[in-house]
Amino acid sequence: AQRVTQPEKLLSVFKGAPVELKCNYSYSGSPELFWYVQYSRQRLQLLLRHISRESIKGFTADLNKGETSFHLKKPFAQEEDSAMYYCALSGQGSARQLTFGSGTQLTVLP
Amino acid sequence: EAGVAQSPRYKIIEKRQSVAFWCNPISGHATLYWYQQILGQGPKLLIQFQNNGVVDDSQLPKDRFSAERLKGVDSTLKIQPAKLEDSAVYLCASSPRTGGSYEQYFGPGTRLTVT
Numbered sequence: 001a002q003r004v005t006q007p008e009k010l011l012s013v014f015k016g017a018p019v020e021l022k023c024n025y026s027y028s029g030s031p032e033l034f035w036y037v038q039y040s041r042q043r044l045q046l047l048l049r050h051i052s053r054e055s056i057k058g059f060t061a062d063l064n065k066g067e068t069s070f071h072l073k074k075p076f077a078q079e080e081d082s083a084m085y086y087c088a089l090s091g092q093g094s095a096r097q098l099t100f101g102s103g104t105q106l107t108v109l110p
Numbered sequence: 111e112a113g114v115a116q117s118p119r120y121k122i123i124e125k126r127q128s129v130a131f132w133c134n135p136i137s138g139h140a141t142l143y144w145y146q147q148i149l150g151q152g153p154k155l156l157i158q159f160q161n162n163g164v165v166d167d168s169q170l171p172k173d174r175f176s177a178e179r180l181k182g183v184d185s186t187l188k189i190q191p192a193k194l195e196d197s198a199v200y201l202c203a204s205s206p207r208t209g210g211s212y213e214q215y216f217g218p219g220t221r222l223t224v225t
Contacts, residue, residue, distance in 0.1 A: 004152070043113070044153070044201065044216040086152050097143075097166055098214065100152030 002027045004089050006101035013077050014109045021072040021104045023061075023087030032090040033063055033070040034098070039083045047072075047085070057081070077108045112136065114217035116202050122223045128190035131220045135183070135204030141165075142179055143214065144187050145201040153201055159185065192224045 003026040013019045025031060035047040048056045050063040050070060061072045070087060087101040115134040123129050135142050141160050145153035156175065157167040161182040170177065174193070179185040189196055199221050203214040 006152075009150075043218055044203075046213045049213075088152075097155050097158055098153075100154070102150065102152050 002031070002089050002091050002099045004087050004099055004101035006085075006087055006104050008104045009102070010105050010107070012107045012109060015079055016076050019074050019077040019081070019106065019108075021085050021087075021106065023070045023072065023101060025068050025070065025087075025089050027068075027089060027091060029091065032096075033061070034088040034090070035059070035061055035070075035072050036086045036088055036100070037083050038086070044086070077106075079108045079110060082106055082108045114202055114204055114215055116200075116217040116220055118220055119218060120221050120223075122225065123192055125194055125224050126191040128188065129192055129222060130189075131187045131200050131202075131222075133185045133187070133202030133217060135185070135202070136206070136215055139204035139206050139215070140182070141205040141207070142185050143201075143203040143205070144177055144185070145203065147199045147201055147219070149198070156187070189222075192222075194224050197222060197224045 005024045007022055033050040036044050037047040038044045059072055059074045061070050063070050084103050084105050086103045088098045090096050090098050114136055117132050121129055143158050144156045146156050147153045156170045157177045158165040159179040162179050175189055177187045199219040201219045202217040205214045
């Protein structure tokens, strides 16, 4: 069974401060990990995926297989980063379905 | 390109009534997903189609939920009869890839309230 845990439902930081959204997963094989974001009144959209190892909007995430974590980080938070963030996992089966965490609501204060 | 379309956007029904949701994926996307998102939780996959065939419906409550994807394009999700616990946002997503790493594109969702 695959599971994704996001321990923080709410996270508030001040503008310019570093931010880290935690994600831990449980999966017996080699998963693909994703971060999805939902801004206010917008659709859920892909922010980044671990295999591309890219930085999107200043966010990065490193897959740590030893700690089974995929934390999302940004060195200097901006007010426009305020949104709901979901960590998601895709297994290796042919269906490649996504399992989502429960989400973290990030608020960046001015 | 046009995004995933869903209708209706909102629906309020009484328990034991029936309801249907419609999804039009992005043109050319072979894979289509229906998710249920209960308040305070992440989306949970209900059913996945590849073209017009079902790939995974293991989490679909088949005693009351049904879904079809005619001609491998549009899809409908039906609940009959609805229960109070079915109150949720129903999300449709589509993906261009049938295998390998891929991105899912989500629709705006249908918010269902069962009273």
